[in-house]
Amino acid sequence: MEDVGLEFTRGLNVILGPNGSGKTTLLRCIIGMLKPQAGNIRIEEGETSYAPAEYFGAEMSVLDVLLSGGSGRDYASYLEPFGLQAFLDRNFSSLSTGEKRMVLIAKALAEGDVVLMDEPTSGLDLKNQVKLRVILAGIKHKVIVASTHDITFAQGADRVTLLKSGRILAHGEAERVLTEELLTQLYEVRVRRVSVDGHTLFLT
Amino acid sequence: MKSTRIALFSLIFFFSIFASLIYGEVYIPPSALLHPHGVYSIILERIRIPTVLAAATIGASLGVCGAVMQMLLRNPLMDPYVSGTASGGAFGAVLSYFLLAFNLPFAFLVYVSPLIAFAFALLSTFITIAIGKRTGVYGLVVGGVVVAFIFSSAVTILTTLISNRYPFVPSVTFWLQGQIVVVGWRRDLGLFALTAILVLLGLRHARRIDLVAISDEMSYARGINPNTYRYVWVILVSLVSGYIVSLVGIVGFVGIIVPHIVRRTLGGSTTKLVPYSALLGSPILLLANILSSGILGTVIPVTAITSLAAAPIIVYVMVRGIADKRY
Numbered sequence: 053m054e055d056v057g058l059e060f061t062r063g064l065n066v067i068l069g070p071n072g073s074g075k076t077t078l079l080r081c082i083i084g085m086l087k088p089q090a091g092n093i094r095i096e097e098g099e100t101s102y103a104p105a106e107y108f109g110a111e112m113s114v115l116d117v118l119l120s121g122g123s124g125r126d127y128a129s130y131l132e133p134f135g136l137q138a139f140l141d142r143n144f145s146s147l148s149t150g151e152k153r154m155v156l157i158a159k160a161l162a163e164g165d166v167v168l169m170d171e172p173t174s175g176l177d178l179k180n181q182v183k184l185r186v187i188l189a190g191i192k193h194k195v196i197v198a199s200t201h202d203i204t205f206a207q208g209a210d211r212v213t214l215l216k217s218g219r220i221l222a223h224g225e226a227e228r229v230l231t232e233e234l235l236t237q238l239y240e241v242r243v244r245r246v247s248v249d250g251h252t253l254f255l256t
Numbered sequence: 257m258k259s260t261r262i263a264l265f266s267l268i269f270f271f272s273i274f275a276s277l278i279y280g281e282v283y284i285p286p287s288a289l290l291h292p293h294g295v296y297s298i299i300l301e302r303i304r305i306p307t308v309l310a311a312a313t314i315g316a317s318l319g320v321c322g323a324v325m326q327m328l329l330r331n332p333l334m335d336p337y338v339s340g341t342a343s344g345g346a347f348g349a350v351l352s353y354f355l356l357a358f359n360l361p362f363a364f365l366v367y368v369s370p371l372i373a374f375a376f377a378l379l380s381t382f383i384t385i386a387i388g389k390r391t392g393v394y395g396l397v398v399g400g401v402v403v404a405f406i407f408s409s410a411v412t413i414l415t416t417l418i419s420n421r422y423p424f425v426p427s428v429t430f431w432l433q434g435q436i437v438v439v440g441w442r443r444d445l446g447l448f449a450l451t452a453i454l455v456l457l458g459l460r461h462a463r464r465i466d467l468v469a470i471s472d473e474m475s476y477a478r479g480i481n482p483n484t485y486r487y488v489w490v491i492l493v494s495l496v497s498g499y500i501v502s503l504v505g506i507v508g509f510v511g512i513i514v515p516h517i518v519r520r521t522l523g524g525s526t527t528k529l530v531p532y533s534a535l536l537g538s539p540i541l542l543l544a545n546i547l548s549s550g551i552l553g554t555v556i557p558v559t560a561i562t563s564l565a566a567a568p569i570i571v572y573v574m575v576r577g578i579a580d581k582r583y
Contacts (some may be wrong), residue, residue, distance in 0.1 A: 083476040102477035108330050110470050111524035120466035120525075121478045143523075156474075168477065 053077060053218035056091075060166075060197050064188050066206045066226075067199045069215035070239055075199035076105070078215070079168050082197070098165025098195075099123070103157045105170040109145040114155055117144045123163045130158040133187045149175045157184065161191065169198040173205050181205070203243075203254045206230060214238050230254070261521050265535050272539035276308045281550030303439055310438040311545045312538040313447040314500050315510055319537025320454050321493045322511020323518070323529035327469040328486045329385075331396050332519075332573055335511025336377075336497040337559075339396065340403030342508065344380025345494070345501035346431045347407040348373035350414045352502075353425050370446075374498030380407055381490050408432055426505070433557030434505035436545050443503055450496050451534075457492070458530035465489075465526040508559040509566035510541055516569050540565075 053074045067075050080086045082093055083102055110117065114136070118127050131137050134154045144152065153175050160167050173181045185208045188196060198205070206212050212229045214221035216238050222229045235243040235254065244255045277300070278284050284304065288296040322335035329339075336342050352369040356362065380403050388399030415428045429435075438444065458465075468475045468482045475482040500507065518524075518532045541558070544565065548558040 080473065080476075083473060085473060085476040100477045102471075102473045104471045104473045107471040107474070108469055110327075110466070111519055112466065113523055113525065116466060116523065116525035116527065117470065120463050120470060121474070121480075122463035123478070156471075160474075164477070170473075 056218075056220060058213060058220065058223065060195050060211075062195050063192055063210035064208065065195070065197045065211045065213070066209035067197065067213045067215055068201065068203065068206045068238070069199075070201055072217075073215045074218040075201075075215055076170055077218075079170055079197065079199055082168060095166055099163060100166045100168065101160040101162075101164025103153070103160035103167070103169040103172060105174065107152075107156065109152065111143060111145050113140065114142055114144050114147070115140040117155060118159050118162075121163070125162050127158065127162045130162040134158050134183065150177060150180055154180060154184075161187075161194070161196075164194065166195045167197070169196065171200055171202075172198050173200060173202050203230065203235065207252065258522055262532070262535075265532060265539075268539045269535055272542040273308060273312065276311065276542045276546055277304060279546045279551050280304060280307075281555075303437070306438040306441055306444050307436060307545075307549075308542065309444045310447055310504070311436045311541050313444070313451040314436065314504065314507060315514075315537040315539070315541025316534035317447070317451045317454055317496050317500065317537070318507060318510040318541070319514035319533035320451075320458050320530055321496060323515035323526065323533040324458060324465060324489055325493060325511065326515055327465050327526055327529070328489055329396060330469060332516065333397050333512060333570065334400075335509065336493060337404075337506060337508035338400045338512065340380040340384040340400040340407065341377045341494055341497045342501050342506040343404040343407035343411070343432075345373040345377035345498040346411045346506050347380075347414070348376030348498065349502040350411050350418070350425075350431060351376070353418050353422065354414075356418075356422055370499045370502040373502040374495050376407070377494040377498035377501070378491060380404075381494055385490070429557055431501075431505045433559040434507040435548070435555065435557055436504045436507070436541075437549070438503070446499060447503070450499055454492065454496055455530060455534050458526070462526035462530055469526075505557075506559055507541070507562065509562040510537055510544075513562070513566045513569055514540060516573070 056078065067078060069075050077086060079102070081088055083100060136155060136158055139147065139151065139155070144155065147155070153172070157169065157172055160169065172184060176184060185205065189208055200206060207226055207230060209226050211224065212226045213223045214229060214234060221238055222234050232243055232245045241256050246253045246255055277289055278286060282299055284296050284300065292300050318336065325334040325336070325339060326332055349369050349372065352365060352372040355365065355368060384396060384399040384403045387402065388396035411431050412428050415425065415431060418425050419427070464480060464485070467478060468480060468485055472482045475485070514533045514537045515529050517536060518529055522528045522532055541562070544558055544561040547561050548556050
C-alpha cells in the first residue's frame, strides 16, 4: 500500500475495492495487527472493535461469544434489530455462516465506538443484507469503517474510499465517488450507472 | 440439566478421593480411615494421602492445561502430552541427573530438576508450534508427535546411560509412562500452589481466552496481542507440566479427555472449561491411579491407562470431523 492518507469520521465509511486491493490490510493496520512501514494511524477517542471475515467457529454458546473479551457493554439493543435474542443459548458453531457473521457484527457494533468490519455483507442473504444496511444507516454516533466490494452496500455510505492496488483512487461522498468512470477504472470492467424509478443502479 | 451434571461431577470427585484412600497396593478398610492405627496410620500419613493429593492436583492441572491449550491453539486434540511439552520436560528432568556427575549433592536435585524440566518443556512446545502452526489442526498434532519421538528417544538413551552409574535414577518406564507415588508432603505443596495459580488465572482470563480463540483480529481490536498472549500461557503451561513431569514422569491424555467431556456436557466457553476440567480432571486421574497403583496385582504405569481411556475420544473427534473447524 502506498500514500494512504485518510480520515474516517462518524457515520458509515466504506472502503470499496476489488479483491487484493488492500482493504483487509488497511483494516488490520488500524487495529495494530500490521505495522505501517512509515506514517502513523491515530484513533482519536473511544474503543475499537472488529467484525472479521474469517474466524474460528468456537464450540460455545452465542451468549459466551458475545461476552468474550469482557467489554461489559450492553448487547441487548443490538441483538433485537438482528433478531438474535432467540439465539443466545445456541451453540455458535452450529449456526449458519450468515448467522455467525451477524452475531459478530452485532458484537462489534455493541462494543466499539470505532467499529471496523471486513466485508460485512459477504455470506448474508438479501434479507439480512437489507437489514444490515438499515441498521448501519441508523447509527450516526459511531465511526464505522467497512470494507467491501459490493457497490450497492457502498451506496448507503456517508463517505466512500476507492482503493485500487494499495492506492487511493478517490475519496468523498458516495454520490461524487461512485461514478461510471471511477468504477470502471476501479474494477477494470465497463460499469454503467443507471437510474430506475429514482434509484441508482450499477450494471456491468 | 446443567446443575445435575455439575452435581454429578462433584459426586464423582468425592467418590474418587474416598476410593483412592481405600484402594491401593494395600487395602485400607474404611473404618481405618476414621480411626487410623498401626501400619495403616503410617501408610495413610506418609504415602496414601500425599499420593492422593498429588494425583488430585495433577489431574486438575492437566485438565486445565489441556482446556487452555485447546482454546488458544484452536485445536481439540491438544494437551501437554500431545504437544510434546511433557516429553521435553522428561528430557530436562533426566538431564538434570547428569549434574550428579559433577558431584552436586543429591538434595540439590530436588530444586534444580523441575527448573531444567521447565526449560526443556518450553523449548519442545515452541518447536511443536513452529513446526505445526501453518498446517491446520493436524499440523500441531504431527509436530507434537515428532517432537515427542525425539525427546522420548533422548530420554531413553540418557536414562540407560546414567542408570549404570547411578542405579537410583528412575527408570525409562517411569519417565515415559508415569507413576504417581509420593512420599512426604513437600512436593504436594508445590503442586498445590501451581494448580491454584493455574486455575485462578484461568478463571480470571477466561473471557479473554475465549476471544483469542475466536479471532486474532478481534483480539487486536480489543487491545490484546494474541500471539504474545499465547506465548505467556504456553510458558505457564510448560512450567506446570515441567514440574509435574519431574515429579511423576509423563502423565498423558488427561488434558484431552477432560475438556472434551466438559465441552459436551456443559459448553465450551473457557469460563466453564477451566473450573470443570479441574473438577473432573482430579477423579479421572485418581481412578486411573487406583488401577495403576497395584490393585490389579502389580504396578502399571498410569499413562498406559489414561491413553486407553482417551483413544475412543480421539477417534470420535477425528471421525466426526470436529477437528476440521479451522477458518
